[in-house]
Amino acid sequence: MKKEKMEQANYLQQLKEWIDLKREFDIIDLFTRLHPADIADLIDNLKEGEKILLFALLDVEKASDVILELSDVSREQILEDISDKKLTEIVEEMESDDAADLIADLPEEQAKTVLEGIEPEDSEEVRQLLKYEEDSAGGIMQSELVCVQEGATIRDALQAVIKESESDEIENIYNVFVVNGENRLIGTIPLQRLITAKPNTPVNKCVDEDIPSVNVDVDQEEVARMFEKYDLVSIAVVDDYNRLLGRITVDDVVDVIEEETSEDIYRIAGLDEDDSVFNKPIQSVRKRLPWLYFNLLTAFASVFVIGFFEDTIKMMVVLAVFMPVVAGLGGNAGSQTLVLIVRGMALGELTFENSKKALYKEILVGIANGVCVGIVIGIIAYLWKGIPILGIVLCLAMVLNIFVGTLMGTLIPLGLKWFKMDPALGSHIFVTAFTDAFGFLSFLGLATIFLRLLT
């Protein structure tokens, strides 16, 4: 692997030299030897002008593979520059799902031109796919598949695979689907089964019962769960009447998994899912600033709480010194729980049904962690500052706030889900706003009570 990375760096160096020397034939020659994904990697690492230049050197077929592998930033830059004619040719080379995804991202005018430019049959397929929700099974499926009628034999199925492979319309075939006269799905036969079965066997007898199908409206995250659960490489997509509409292959599901987890992590932290390390700074500012302003709004809860206790702080300034510790640790205990809950939901382990069990558990964990941390900080503060009241208040407030943090880390994502929102959405900001405000309230409130009792 190290070797491969080195090679990739060498290629990049070489490529830059050739660009400077305008040795286009050498570049074209290199590109014919490389995998489209590797070419995309190289292009991603060049300057905007160079990207456009190199992309123009690719033949249509390679260009259609490479453009799918480019980073979003590079793809946008190239698409801005490309002629409608070239783009139409490139799209025509793509499988239907990739074509639909690309067209969905184009400006309306350009999308229309491309759709009108490609062959009527392809265009119809793509239009159909564009109707489905982007995040549904329909949004990630492709129309290209191999299917045979029930009553056909294994020999027929093998012939179908050969025919479709030769047509060059469909790239990776893993299964043959069996349908009846009304195009309703009977079942799925893996290629391995086609090879091992006797050629005269009816296909109906070779259907693999363990391979499920999925409805076109199912969320892509559910589809990914099914691939994971049943160890699939490809699944049939059907409508409400079980009619075969398309198929989803595992390579697209891998992308879905990466996309969905990125989305979850980003949303917890208050990031937009389109944000990326290499976006333009202004784009990132625009995406992150709203969350920071939202955070500023929630921070005012803390401001009001502390403002309420100004007199107490004036009496005992050392309270101001320790109050961020209570808030901070409550926040971190909350984050720990939050991440666990959000991830548990994403992986389908945690549902509303078993959430009560999780809540009970987190309550116990919250109390135990609170007591363990509270006692330590209480003793340290007492020994250090020599003020018993500080130690006691700090200990009690810490127990309360770590407990509350753990509770909120569980309840906030569950609550968001209950309201049909994404349980990850900005949840970290909610949790820390809560633990901050409650941390200050419990610490300063307890201190006020104790100080009054003593004076």
Add this chain to the structure above:
Amino acid sequence: MKKEKMEQANYLQQLKEWIDLKREFDIIDLFTRLHPADIADLIDNLKEGEKILLFALLDVEKASDVILELSDVSREQILEDISDKKLTEIVEEMESDDAADLIADLPEEQAKTVLEGIEPEDSEEVRQLLKYEEDSAGGIMQSELVCVQEGATIRDALQAVIKESESDEIENIYNVFVVNGENRLIGTIPLQRLITAKPNTPVNKCVDEDIPSVNVDVDQEEVARMFEKYDLVSIAVVDDYNRLLGRITVDDVVDVIEEETSEDIYRIAGLDEDDSVFNKPIQSVRKRLPWLYFNLLTAFASVFVIGFFEDTIKMMVVLAVFMPVVAGLGGNAGSQTLVLIVRGMALGELTFENSKKALYKEILVGIANGVCVGIVIGIIAYLWKGIPILGIVLCLAMVLNIFVGTLMGTLIPLGLKWFKMDPALGSHIFVTAFTDAFGFLSFLGLATIFLRLLT
């Protein structure tokens, strides 16, 4: 999907009734109709005693599939109770990679007994696999594969697939590997190619040049990246001399991706990767408490900083009211960047080579966001409290701290990686410790300077 979930809930209800009525034959009958993954789901939702009871009803072959799909908690409970004899039979049914994973998790004594119990040939394979690092290509590969010698024909390859399928040793065949006389890998042929090629064609001519192989020592995260990049369903694993050792299939890679992303998210938040929603509370406390204590330690940076400015706070208590806002927003700006950087690294988009570009960008974003938030909070505080100095200090401190947060969110994961540590490891705690301490320092420090200038 909804339907399926309902069905699953119904099965669970039914199952619980049958357990109470001791209707074991009905349970066995239901289990023969269900997919192992669905049986595992049902068992996961039962009480410990019931889990063991139901698992005992499964025949060895089904049991070996089900045990792999169980949650970690259920698997542990069942393994504690199972006899060595039954466990040996179950392991014998497994593919080598699953057997190795299971044995690796067993207590030493039990692992030894099982290894001695299974067939010598299987045992040798498993022992070999156990030698590789758990997180490497070797740790996730299986020994079962179909390969033919160079010079063989497509017909020979087809025969090899049929023979291996019949032997029942290997489950999912997607490719046939071609090796030379010294077992060195020549290339990979997808089943689709076997079907479409003429039977007399030499296999060497049908090798798919686009399918790479991977060295046995490569990290599993790198392996996942390769599957993603090259859209693979299976890859050959080779040693340093390019000798074929095993294969990795995409279903295992999907698990790796889920595992690695969970690990990343957990580590950012300061969670142990083994922590789970349904662990026993005591286990979760043990896993999370060290991180909280570590957080307590880092929180003392803030305590010292604020302690240093006690006099300033005494002079102007309203500073205590606003200081958490500066710290909190800096922390959140840091988290946003941190998550983006860690995820960018995990997805292989961000490397040391292009990290300078990312750093420059984040510096710009940090300054811009800082200015935008700083001005707003400065104006609000001034208008509200009527103290110009508060507005100015708050604005300046906020600009500084959001900038520093963004910078640290970039530098801390890069630094951890530089020291060959996981860039995600506890990084959120580092970042917030830094933004807390620096937030208090800049805010209270600036306030002290301004107050001195005025008096």
